[in-house]
Amino acid sequence: MFNTYEEAVTWIHSRLRLGVKPGLKRMEWMMEKLGHPERRMKSIHIGGTNGKGSTLTYLRHILQESGCSVGTFTSPYFEQFNERIALNGVPIQDEDIVRLANDIYPLSVELEATDLGGPTEFEIITAMAMQYFGHVQPVDIVLFEVGLGGRFDSTNIIFPILSIITNIGLDHTGILGSTHAEIAFEKAGIIKPGTSIITAVKQEEAKKVIENKALEMKAPLYSLGSQFSIEGHHSTTTGEIFSQITPFRKWSHLEISMAGSHQTENASLALMAVELLNKYYSFLIEDEHIYSGLKKSYWPGRFETISMDPLIIIDGAHNEEGITALVNELNKRYSEKKIRIIFTALSDKKMDKMILNLDAAADKITFVSFDFPRAASAESLFSISQNENKHYAPNWKAAIDEEIHSLRSDEVLVITGSLYFLSEAKPYLSEAVNR
Structure with missing residues (x-):
């Protein structure tokens, strides 16, 4: 067991030697042992090749502006390991890392002795996040960023109220496949039965995979360029300005401070998610929360x-x-x-x-x-x-x-x-x- 933050983080990082081990069996085993913290959370699942972190931060800022307490699980960290698990944008404390590592360590040892083998670094950190938001610090909503792919990613044991797939690109082709369609199949693995899926995927072959999976799962699909769209976009010296048309209304003069036309797409995904939260999940997010949250959003290392x-x-x-x-x-x-x-x-x-x-x-x-x-x-x-x-x-x-x-x-x-x-x-x- 661990007495210091340094000991806990050193152990977590030592699991990197196991590399990537796709599959959900180890996560399911640990969740059972922990009393299923993943079932105690209201969550949104965010996958895709690029833009996951930016989409998550737009959503977080809007939700925080409305008064919600928001948990986030992201990767990789940018300046401090604790960023991986954060509450209202603030990384959890060192003592929380020690406590959570001590919760997971004995399970890791026990799991190592089974046919499943020991958990990877990412599985351990994911389990820590589930434990934190499920049992230690419950919040109004948790935003989970997929680590790699989707179908077999450690985060895919959650039961989200919404799912988002930002886009599809040819990344991690050695693991996820060599075509947009193959990668889309892995990303589409986060689509759950009856759970709305929002996406900005552009390639026709990839969109078809998403559409087919949504149809199979009876999951309502909101696709950028079809069910909602961006118009009137122009860049400023400090970011981007655009308007958005959704099935419910038109939003004019939305302003974001992260530069790049791709950031308007990420922001549009977050806005579409917020509309669904308001309409179907009894959230009370006002217009001013949306405008203010979008403008305040910042994610390090993005232009x-x-x-x-x-x-x-x-x-x-x-x-x-x-x-x-x-x-x-x-x-x-x-x-x-x-x-x-x-x-x-x-x-x-x-x-x-x-x-x-x-x-x-x-x-x-x-x-x-x-x-x-x-x-x-x-x-x-x-x-x-x-x-x-x-x-x-x-x-x-x-x-x-x-x-x-x-x-x-x-x-x-x-x-x-x-x-x-x-x-x-x-x-x-x-x-x-x-x-």
Whole structure:
């Protein structure tokens, strides 16, 4: 058992060695032992390739504005491990982590001795979240972000009142499948019988999979571009403004502070969810809560401006779709500036198209690596690039320092790639800018 926060977190992280073990049997076993905390929560389940965290934060802010207490389960953390489990946006306390780890540890030991095998890191953290919101700190609603896929993801033991699938992209293809339809099949695994499903999936083959699954489950489907739509979108210096038409009404002049046309889609999913909560689940969320919540929403590492002078942006674009969205936004907002990019990624990602897109946008690109089990080497990333002004650096901190000190007023520095890297880089970057 654990006496300190450090001991508990070290044990949790030690389970990373087990990697990904798809399936729900271990989670079901632990929930049975814990008295089924997952059945004691009112929850919303959010899956998809990109945009899960942003959609969740729009929903959280709106719900909080209405006076709801909101639990969240997200991954990965950005600055502090405790962020994974949060109450009204505030990470749980260190002592809560110790208590929850001590609740799960004996189950992990017992499970290890069975044919199911021991739980993974993600399964342990998921079980901790279920225990916290089910037994320790009940809340009005919990927002659960899917970790990987959907059908066999550890979070898929919950019984949500709504489900959301943000979009489909070719990520984690070694696990989820190599086509949009195959990946959509895994994501659609979170659709539950009779439970409304909201989605912004665009590809026709993927949409068909979602539609068929919703029909099979008799789940009402609300699809962006069909049952609800965005219109009148334009970008501002501080974010985006758009209107939205739903089956129930038209919303005019919605304003968000996270930049990017893709963020209007994430916000529209949250707004559609709020309308369903009001209409079918007796929530009392007023118009002012929606407008205020959307505008206040912030999620770290999503086209986030770290400094205006010099101009530095970080963005957790870690797959092909994310890179495309980033490049589009850079072209739209900073076409008059030269673009310097620092990039790194995990080695299990498909790099070719990601780096090709970055090459096209960058006047200079520097590849780095970082201390993480699956991090790609700077040299391997460098070898893929075709940019004429490409570099690699063995020390990412030195690379950041060099770029900041030489950055001119007609240039923008963009640091992008793995969210695990950005979680390390952001605190250092904030210090470096102020030196």
